[in-house]
Amino acid sequence: MIKKILFGMSLLLSVASCTDDYSDWNAPQHNDQPATVQFGNGSVTETQAINLAEVTTPTVKVANITAPTADGGYAPSGEYKITLGGKSLDITAAGEVSTEELQNVIVSNYGKAPVQRDMDATVATWATNEKSYVKIESATFKVLATPKAANIEQVYYLAGDIFADGYNKDVVKTHAFTHSDNNVWDDPNFSIEVKVTEANKSFMIIPASSLEKSDIREGAFGSGSEKGSLASNGNAITIEKAGKYIITVNMEKLTYEVKLVPSLYLTGSAYNWGNEKEGGTWKQLIQYNGSKETYWTMIYFSEGELFKFSTQAAWVDEFGDQATIVDNAGSGIVAAGSDHNLKVGKAGWYLLRVTNGKERKLEVCKPEVYLVGEVIAGGWGAGWQANAKTDANKFTAPTTKDGLFVSPTFVNKGKLRMYVNFPDTGYDDPNNNWWKAEFNVIGGNIVYRGNGGDLQDVAVEATQQVSLNFTTGKGEIK
16 A cells, blocks of 8 residues: 655745846856755755756755654655656755766756756655555755756858868858757757869868967867867868868767768760860759759750760769660760760750669650749649640740740749659659759749759749740740
């Protein structure tokens, strides 16, 4: 038989509380004198606020307990529990709990931010007469505690010879890492995207506080003792190959990761093989929405033109005739016979879709562009019909490299939407995938949806039409 006996009553406390607005962490705090509450015929007195960053012992005092006594043949068991933050923890007769357990309770309830938390608590013990037990529980009191937190600053910057004059303070300030909307203790990850133009360039992570020092490298983070680890005042971290990278750092665990940004480029004889010193260029392909390994582009080829692909605007993991070629447009594209290049058999505009995964595939399609949505006859309702992909909604295609793709006149006033047509893209395909290769004209430029969400709305009038120059990337609505 177990009986529960409650003694005493709660006292009303006026305790200064913390705010989740982190702008006033340094504001002076005021707490009333520690209160005492009833614990059977004993008592529990609150302690002063605890800062776990200053606690070096395995246990910490959260209350001063005056043990209750029992009568009626019951003897105290000597066992105590504290209920705190929805958790039941062991507590000694001296009012001490595990430092680690207290830290875990605060973090699980409030997160890792080093902010003082105001928690309700009760202490309980048991008495027994060897036949039954009675529970003696205190009134509610307060435990004020701040969790131990990693030393994380609000802002970090990227510096190094990956940039010209890359340790100049003004240059460094232009390369801040991005961060989520969460506080930096609950989300200690910072990231930045950077284009590295040459091999074997290096970087360091600069905390904002280091910008106040004469040498910003004092206190900067570089490579630690193990690969992927960071250390204050460590060595600069080297990126061995040119390319576009995302650098992510975890300032709680002090780790870093450098990942090549998924991308695909085309170059060849018409682009001077990407030799930038001699005016060569790389044509970046657009990600096919929903895929990390499939890309597309609208392109004009001359007869006999040679080309191939690379994962960066540099010779990185390049390929050409290693891909399976599916020619649905009569381009005559075949292996060139050397350096894995591809060769064009017939001049003209083509729509390419390239898959660069475990298997590589080049699909060559006709250069078809369609209107869809509000501006076409029947609006969105017509789009669900197989006959929506007709000449009434199709752009005329040019025959020259600088020629324009021109839409039909808009039938309705509304929002302009358009896409390029692959065999499995468009409103009459089973998966309704037209948006996977969507684009629009914004500010005079062709803007591609890529792997992102909806594009900005573009309102047009009936009787207008849009023209596109895929060579220059420009568009016009008039």
